[in-house]
Amino acid sequence: MIIFSKLQKDFSSLSTIFIEKKIPLVISPIEVIFLGPALEPIMKKTLFPSTSVNDKTFSISRTQDSYLLSFYTPSPTTAYVVIKIPSLVPIDCLSEYEICDYLKDLFHSTNLQQTYEKYKNKILPTFPNSWLGKEIYGYKIVGIIGEGGNSFVLRGVKNGINYAIKIPKIDNTSISVTVSSLNLFRELSKEAINLVEITSKSEYLVRVYAVYNDLTNIKDIMRGDIFLYLSSPPAIIMEYMAGGSVLSLLSKGFNYSSNWEKIVAKIGLDIAYALKTLHTAGYVHLDVKPSNFLLPKDVMNPEEICNIKVKLGDLGSVKRIREIPSHLTSEYAPPEQYMAYPSIPVMDIFSLGASLLALSWGRRGFNPDEIVFTNDVNSVYSKYVNYYLKLYSLTSSKFQKYLLSLVYPDYRKRPSILQVIEGLKRFSC
Template identity: 45%
Template structure:
């Protein structure tokens, strides 16, 4: 009986000593009492067992449990304060400890808790599903956590994030990591008003977007003054022409005037395009005048979201510029092409307009030409393949200012008309002659000297630079391998003085086909 009492006394006293030693972390004055209690308890147990090892084992049976509980409670208090920033004391720590056994940051749904935890530890990055974390970071504008997390995510997770409802800034940040959908994410960020995304946007990024009900399925080409996109609506493909607009450009100011004219004359241009099988159809002109002025003031977002555009017939065969017609076997094909385009110009001129940008790039085919010239000619003559003059949207009324031209195919008078007005159907004839020259020889008719002067003019708007003597710098020698009458007629079409009209051009070249 006395032995058992001494054993319990020893354990209790030793345990008190251990407890005091643990609390001496906060107060060193407790350390001597801790040592004294532990020594008295150990000596009491040694008196019974008379073996220091057995006495030591017996002494630590209860204190070991006390030490573990103390450590758990201590850590819990620390963690509770660390992650929740609440001084909850021992009771709160015990509650936290109990729930911590069942709780995991990976299962947390409260954004405040997720953010607070994530700022303290990167353990959350081990979770299998980080989408919820990223959404919380974006909504709370925690940019560092957002970037830190998406940089570790797999493509499948980034795809889920891209479909989430995020603030514009975070679509932009996501676009820097998820390159597969960079264009779409930049577009969304720009549309939602994040201007840095707008500045990184490129015209090719219209692909996959929707413009006025037309789903843009491809970026076809970029010209000097416009972009051409392939759009789809109700299963039918269209060409969507969007003018380039630079607020500081002289040409842009002309484009603004032309767009307003086109809008006013939309029905006329649509009707003209319907009068010839050799003109690419215009279906509609879409733009709002306030938007044009906003874009001219530098509103990039408006330009991306709602660009001015002309809806045109889609031609799947590409342009004459994509083909090499210089082999003599292709000459009759070229003659037929020039005749058909002259027929289109006759319709345009008879309705009081000048096309203003005739060139190989604007001569399109409804389907690709066969590789053999005989088959190509047969297809064009039968109507199975049609050749059409595109870009009627560049047309201006006879006598007015030109706003669009391509220097390699433009007459000096044509360039002058950009300032002085007075554009003439004869300027189209010159461009068609230069086009025939290019298709037959593979060379550009307008000389390097002419092109340099044109470039200087566009920079200075000094009309005195445009001297008709520049015509003398052109080289017609590449036409020596072409039939003499054809060569002479092309020279006639591109002469400084009198030129044939569109009807005469059609009759001449059509007669050369047979």
């Protein structure tokens, strides 16, 4: 616990001044330096930088990782005191005036919580905006691509080339989100080298260039080290896909094209090639869905899809065959994934078929609400069988009938990835 109290005590008791109340911005340890009655020698001795904020009793400046504050203490011991405080926020995130005003108010405040509420929107980092303009592992963050349930995706630039950078979420209001997202990255570190190599072998997989996943850092971040999270977060450096996901095609109304089924088949064929590479290498993707089907450029008309390669991205959930899945997307996951079966390639076959059916219908999500929002995983299979039979009876399109074979309830009767490739070729543009 830390406090700024009125500094009207002898230096020998200064070490006890900072233990009564909490200042949310800073963390221990605080280094208190007693340096005598003149300010100028203090500045020289401590290399205290020249400061743009200064008053007669209080001044502030910065080092690379700390705030330096000086106080003039009145009698009985008249002296300047310099306090060094490790920062929880990026040092260049705040103006000197904001932090100075905040700390001075805390210094005199009788209601620290009220003072904190007054300043918190100015002084606390906001995610993912706090990374904008910063460098992470040599990549300058210039934009925010998107945000999922467990992660942020940023756009970074290095040597003039754009990259997508995926960072797990830290959510102070939800421990489960934080633990889940960090655990995914921790598990991914086991396969990082293999995934970098595998994605280099397929033109249908979004390239993974590097995985930054220091396990010691993850432990410290999970203990609340926000400064470390902001400066050195777990991150996956990936190929940047300027066109975004195929869901943007629905937003543009491309699903009303007379060639839409051929276009969906082409999308599916490209993703099937990507899955073939993963499955051959002994992995299951486990998060096949339209938001992970990525376009290399912005598409102005539906037919352009026939002449570009759609790529499968986000390998954050990938597992070796027979490992237990640790994640699912409920709208596209097969019944056996809900029930935590060991990872098998036909799980990806189901999710591919579910994604293509949803795209062909022009909607987001395949599984019905009674499955997506169920609390009883043991009932998922029977609910899905009823849903499947209803779909089959209502479907007349040959293409959609074919896709229903990919989402067959019994995973043992679904086609292999090679059979899927041959099947989609018949419908593709």
